[in-house]
Amino acid sequence: MGSGGAEPGTVRPGGRTARVRAAVLRAAGDTLAERGVAHLDLADIARRADVGKTTVYRRWGTVTSLVADLLMDMAEQSLPRTETGSLLGDLKANARLVQRTLADPRQGPLFKAMIAAATCEAKTAEALHHFYDIRVKEWAPCVQQAIDRGEVPEGTDTHEVIRAVSAPLYYRLLTTGDHLDEAAADRAAEAAAAAARAGAYLRNKGLG
Structure with missing residues (x-):
């Protein structure tokens, strides 16, 4: 992964460019988790990341672009789906992954800050939607497998x-101060699995 004997100025995955991006995104994530979007400042991020201010301004330009890139990086780093052989097992694995993320001392505040920013910044909202779209698409095959096994009705979304x-x-994260535990995750998975089996998520249900 080292840059080895690369010519100065060449862009190589795993080289200086990748290291700079990783350092800047880590600094941005830390600042977001600690203090929220209002305190994000490109010069401060550059200082925290020990990267030249000019580099940060040239590469990202705005706080919004930096937040969008952070979300893209988080989507790329997210864990792949778990397949257990049953819908409930798969959904519990998904719920526990979400629960661990939201209960994490850094990740929880980070997601709250992202959601807050997305309410008033269209580009951040678009990046957040893209992040969740990637995560949903990663796990959707678990439900398709349940349809194929006959656990869930054909036509389920x-x-x-x-x-x-x-x-x-x-x-719960946004409306209460309650700690999210595994029991909450399992309950969410059980409710979704039961509703899916009952046909609650059939496409065009109730239309026409």
Whole structure:
């Protein structure tokens, strides 16, 4: 992964460019988790990352672009789905991953800050939507496998089932100060699995 004998100025994955991006995104994430978007300042991020201010301004330009890149990096780093052989097992694995992320002392505040920023900044909202779209698409095949096994009715909206798992956990994060534990995660998974089996997520349900 080292830059080895690369010519000065060449861009290589794993070289200086990648190290600079990693350092800047880590500094941005730390600042977001600690103090929120209002305190994000490109010069301060450059100082925290020990990177030249000019480099940061040239590469990202605005705080919004930096937050969007941080979300893209988080999507790329996210863990792959778990497949247990049953819908409930898979959804519990998904719920516990969400729960661990949101209960984490750094990740929880970081996501709260991202959501807050997205309410008033269109580019951040777009980046946040893209992040969740990637995560939902990663886990949707678990529901398709449940359809193929006959656990869930044909025509079930696989994406909606995955969203239903996370929804109660995010709601609790944003509306209460309660700690999110594994029991909350399992309950969210059980509710989504039961609803899916009952046909609650059939496409076009109730229309026409």
